[in-house]
Amino acid sequence: NAGVTQTPKFQVLKTGQSMTLQCAQDMNHNSMYWYRQDPGMGLRLIYYSASEGTTDKGEVPNGYNVSRLNKREFSLRLESAAPSQTSVYFCASSETGFATYGYTFGSGTRLTVV
Amino acid sequence: GENVGLHLPTLSVQEGDNSIINCAYSNSASDYFIWYKQESGKGPQFIIDIRSNMDKRQGQRVTVLLNKTVKHLSLQIAATQPGDSAVYFCAENLYTGTASKLTFGTGTRLQVTL
Numbered sequence: 001n002a003g004v005t006q007t008p009k010f011q012v013l014k015t016g017q018s019m020t021l022q023c024a025q026d027m028n029h030n031s032m033y034w035y036r037q038d039p040g041m042g043l044r045l046i047y048y049s050a051s052e053g054t055t056d057k058g059e060v061p062n063g064y065n066v067s068r069l070n071k072r073e074f075s076l077r078l079e080s081a082a083p084s085q086t087s088v089y090f091c092a093s094s095e096t097g098f099a100t101y102g103y104t105f106g107s108g109t110r111l112t113v114v
Numbered sequence: 115g116e117n118v119g120l121h122l123p124t125l126s127v128q129e130g131d132n133s134i135i136n137c138a139y140s141n142s143a144s145d146y147f148i149w150y151k152q153e154s155g156k157g158p159q160f161i162i163d164i165r166s167n168m169d170k171r172q173g174q175r176v177t178v179l180l181n182k183t184v185k186h187l188s189l190q191i192a193a194t195q196p197g198d199s200a201v202y203f204c205a206e207n208l209y210t211g212t213a214s215k216l217t218f219g220t221g222t223r224l225q226v227t228l
Contacts, residue, residue: 004157031214033216035218040220040221041220041221042203042205042218042219042220042221043158043203043216044218045215045216045217048215051212054212058215059217090158092157094214102148102150102160102163103148103158103160103216104160105158105159106157107155107156107157108155108156
């Protein structure tokens with residue numbers, strides 16, 4: 001089925017550990033995004049990639065890095081995890097530059113940092 | 115910075131009644147608005163969208179109204195069903211010229227009672 005695939009679905013990290021969240025889309029979308037969602041809150045943009053080869057900071061980029069590996073894949077890396085990064089992370093993709101049809105979201109990665 | 119907010123955090127409606135979920139936005143430059151539905155443990159799912167040059171758009175059982183004068187957005191669900199129970203987010207889109215950036219509200223939980 002076409003869509004956005006995120007791995008892993010669940011992860012527990014110790015403070016200071018690093019990890020990479022993977023995201024892939026098969027809809028040939030140019031733009032990809034990483035959001036985090038905290039309890040009782042909306043989604044906040046971490047980083048986005050308007051097109052292959054470009055990345056830009058969103059609202060809450062501190063503590064994260066991203067890589068747009070190719071058109072399909074956009075990864076999010078936590079170099080030194082902190083408890084404040086406990087959250088649900090969503091990857092999304094959209095048509096070129098303008099969300100004509102809205103974003104398509106993955107099912108999320110639930111990350112706990114202890 | 116400017117943000118999107120919601121008037122009601124929780125809305126309870128009886129099955130078969132109509133639901134109205136409200137949203138306030140503050141960025142007058144936003145050109146596109148989207149309503150998402152998020153069920154427990156899943157990513158946001160696109161429901162309906164509306165461009166800033168429109169004031170009403172209808173879908174299947176859903177209608178979105180946009181009042182730019184007071185910067186207000188609403189989602190109307192007709193004949194609410196138990197399957198409509200979820201958290202609903204409004205989001206405003208700002209096209210930067212290279213990418214679209216969505217800003218989400220905090221969400222309204224819709225509870226459908228039998």
